[in-house]
Amino acid sequence: MDRPGDQQQTRPLAPRARPEIHRKVRKLLRRLxxxxxxxxxxLPLGPGAMAEQLQxxxxxxxxxxxxxAQSDGLHPSIRRERVDLNGILPFPDQFFxxxxxxxxxxxxxxxxxxxxEVGRVCRPGGYLLLSTPNICNLEERLNFLVxxxxxxxxxARAxxxxxxxxxxxxxxxxVEIRQLLDWNGFSLLGLFRDKIKWRQLLFLGPLxxxxxGFGRLQSRARREKYCWRETESAPVLFGGSTLIVLARKGVGRSG
Structure with missing residues (x-):
């Protein structure tokens, strides 16, 4: 007789995040x-596609x-906790x-x-892989201008x-994400994009x-003040829809 969760192990869940995000994250996990x-x-667990892959x-x-409820049926070896992620995580210090x-x-x-809380539960030398919409790419900067x-x-009704x-x-x-990483003891290891947006490169490349070039003309102090080296990097400025961050806990402060 099949054990609970065996069906999920033979039929992988479809990720809620876009597939290209999961593909990039899996490559980074292999690197680690x-x-x-x-x-x-x-966290957030969602339906559990990434948790299933990790398992x-x-x-x-x-x-x-x-x-x-959305992750019911996951393999029982994946331990699930009901948590409001705005609050305290029910895990020991330096556990993961x-x-x-x-x-x-x-x-x-x-x-x-x-x-x-992520910084609290991650052990020194442990890693954080975080993705979020990239609102600093050229396309989104122009959208904000408009x-x-x-x-x-x-x-309020919604x-x-x-x-x-x-x-x-x-x-x-x-810059906001960068400072939160720094405040909680994470050093940046790398920034990555989910995909290349070719139309953005073609039409907004000159901009x-x-x-x-404008950033290169700024003083060193000003570049550091606004994290210019990172905000003008290809994954941010010419990034796709999502920015993927790889950071490490407690191995010195990033520059």
Whole structure:
């Protein structure tokens, strides 16, 4: 007789995040080469596609989400916790070797508390893999110039009917994410894009080169003040729809 969860193990779940995000994250996970049995936290868990992949890779997986009904049927070895990610995570200090958070932080009312808790439960030398919409690429910068906003208005009625976290409540620029990583002991290892947006490169390439040249004319102090080296990098300036961040806990402060 099949054990509970065997069906999910033979038929992988479709990811809620776009497939290109999962493909890039899986490549980064292979680069990390975590040992078998390493402890990994996936939050928000969602339906559990990433948690399932991590479990298949031989890792010990925990998942946390406010809505656990969507992940019913996951293999029982994936330990699930019902958690409001705006609050305290029910895990010990320095417990996890890796925390994965895909397309979640922008849905939270309190991203500051979220990354504070992620920093607490991640062990020194452990890793964080985080993805969020890239609102600093050229396309989104021009959209902001036209609309005066990075995202649509969310009415009080929609908020009341659908609840906290149903939409992008807190889209964050790279500088905001960067400072939260730094405040909570994470050093940046790399920035990555989910995909190349060829039309953006074709039509906005000259503007990107102009901004890059302008940045090079700034003083060192000004470049450091606005993290210019990173905000003018290809994954940010010419990035796809999503920015993927790889960081490490407690190995010195990034520059």
């Amino acid at each position: 080469a975590l040992p078998s049995g390493a402890r990994v936290l996936d 298949r890779d031989g890792l010990a997986v925990w998942g946390a989400d406010l809505d656990l 070797d890796l925390v994965v958070s895909l397309e979640g932080i922008e849905h939270l009312e309190n991203p500051f508390q979220f990354l504070r 609309r005066g906003a990075f995202y649509r208005y969310i009415s 908020f009341a009917e659908q609840g906290s976290g149903f939409d992008h409540q807190n889209l964050m620029t790279w 990107g080169l102009l901004l890059w």
